[in-house]
Amino acid sequence: MSTTSTPGTGPDHAPHGADSEVGRLRTVMLHRPGPELKRLTPRNNDKLLFDGIPWVARAQEEHDAFAEALTARDVEVLYLTDLLTETLADADARAAAIEEALDELDLGDTMARYLHGMLGEASPEELTTILTAGVRNDEVRGGFGLVTSLLAPDDFLIDPLPNLLFTRDSSVWVRDRVAITSLAMPARKRETELTELIYTRHPRFVGSPRIHGSHYEHVEGGDVLLLAPGVIAVGVGERTTPAGVERLARQVFEADLAHTVLAVPIAQERATMHLDTICTLVDVDKMVVYPNVADSLVAHTVTHRGPEADGHLLLDVAEPQPFLLAAAAAMGIDALHQIDTGLDPVTAEREQWDDGNNTLALAPRVAVAYERNDETNDRLEAAGIEVVRIAGSELGSGRGGPRCMSCPISREPLVV
Numbered sequence: 001m002s003t004t005s006t007p008g009t010g011p012d013h014a015p016h017g018a019d020s021e022v023g024r025l026r027t028v029m030l031h032r033p034g035p036e037l038k039r040l041t042p043r044n045n046d047k048l049l050f051d052g053i054p055w056v057a058r059a060q061e062e063h064d065a066f067a068e069a070l071t072a073r074d075v076e077v078l079y080l081t082d083l084l085t086e087t088l089a090d091a092d093a094r095a096a097a098i099e100e101a102l103d104e105l106d107l108g109d110t111m112a113r114y115l116h117g118m119l120g121e122a123s124p125e126e127l128t129t130i131l132t133a134g135v136r137n138d139e140v141r142g143g144f145g146l147v148t149s150l151l152a153p154d155d156f157l158i159d160p161l162p163n164l165l166f167t168r169d170s171s172v173w174v175r176d177r178v179a180i181t182s183l184a185m186p187a188r189k190r191e192t193e194l195t196e197l198i199y200t201r202h203p204r205f206v207g208s209p210r211i212h213g214s215h216y217e218h219v220e221g222g223d224v225l226l227l228a229p230g231v232i233a234v235g236v237g238e239r240t241t242p243a244g245v246e247r248l249a250r251q252v253f254e255a256d257l258a259h260t261v262l263a264v265p266i267a268q269e270r271a272t273m274h275l276d277t278i279c280t281l282v283d284v285d286k287m288v289v290y291p292n293v294a295d296s297l298v299a300h301t302v303t304h305r306g307p308e309a310d311g312h313l314l315l316d317v318a319e320p321q322p323f324l325l326a327a328a329a330a331m332g333i334d335a336l337h338q339i340d341t342g343l344d345p346v347t348a349e350r351e352q353w354d355d356g357n358n359t360l361a362l363a364p365r366v367a368v369a370y371e372r373n374d375e376t377n378d379r380l381e382a383a384g385i386e387v388v389r390i391a392g393s394e395l396g397s398g399r400g401g402p403r404c405m406s407c408p409i410s411r412e413p414l415v416v
């Protein structure tokens, strides 16, 4: 499935990058749920950011159907674990991955030494499993000592990454650049180590131009919406911070990737953890929006005046305006039409919670959505959107929908 051509130019894959949410989707990165989900228990699911304990086999079936719906529409699906395993075939990449995974573990010298040896001997496939599913104290066959005696048998030595399912959040392509994001929640921080490793060292991506990085202020991909070529909306709430959006704005302006960034404050609550839990684009001028917050959503429009003598970029920040108005103005369209989640406030609240707003556009007016959100899907269809329905009863237990579960690597440029 992978290739060895130069990034963005190879004959066997589409150029990397995206300038909108709705240009025809050509390539996407997914993560098929795996053994990391079997780590979830009623005692750790909150910390690991899941709202329940998924039935893993059914989650895999649902995910396979999601992937099939994409490939049936000529979308190339890349799996994160395949890319990682291929990356780990390289000795330097392996060494870097092991170093990063073990770097900050507080396990004492005896266990650290043992784990170094264990990971060093693992095949690329085994190492991928270790890095994604983690290692429990009762699973190791050596390194026993004071630390392991004092830890509980089911304590993790290396934490699992169940939220890898949501490939949206750890990287974002903006035009031909990839932003490695900076995840806010401790349970997700290691995800960017893996995506960064892939983008740095996998033959398909090596040399891809970058912005942002995990060392910068927090920005999560679910907060970043490419509203139109040159216009990016960024949610600021539980995950992306005010300084994070400022940092991202500076970088996209400096690299000439956008002329306007809309900073959109959202409630710091789990139900609205990212902007894409509240609204997603389904056409060049249509957005499915959670009506219970739509009227109060505002945007601070950020543009720039070029650099000062010392190179520092001067940003202009406008007074907050209603989000849809500010967005339409920045996008250069008469109106950004709102399609509501649900029919009444209670159904809207239920369907928003079940990711009714979290659609993945495959092209203008074609979007993947969870089938369970009947009323929202009916409204989308009434507005002329083709809805590709997928099951998500188990996938949804991590609180994420089709958009969260996908990182577009290539979309056709939008011609407007």
Ligand SMILES: NC(=O)NCCC[C@H](N)C(=O)O
Binding pocket: 048, 049, 050, 163, 166, 168, 169, 185, 188, 221, 222, 223, 273, 274, 276, 277, 398, 399, 400, 401, 403, 404
């Ligand atoms: N873009 C998204 O909204 N992603 C969903 C992330 C869900 C994950 N369980 C989390 O809490 O981070």
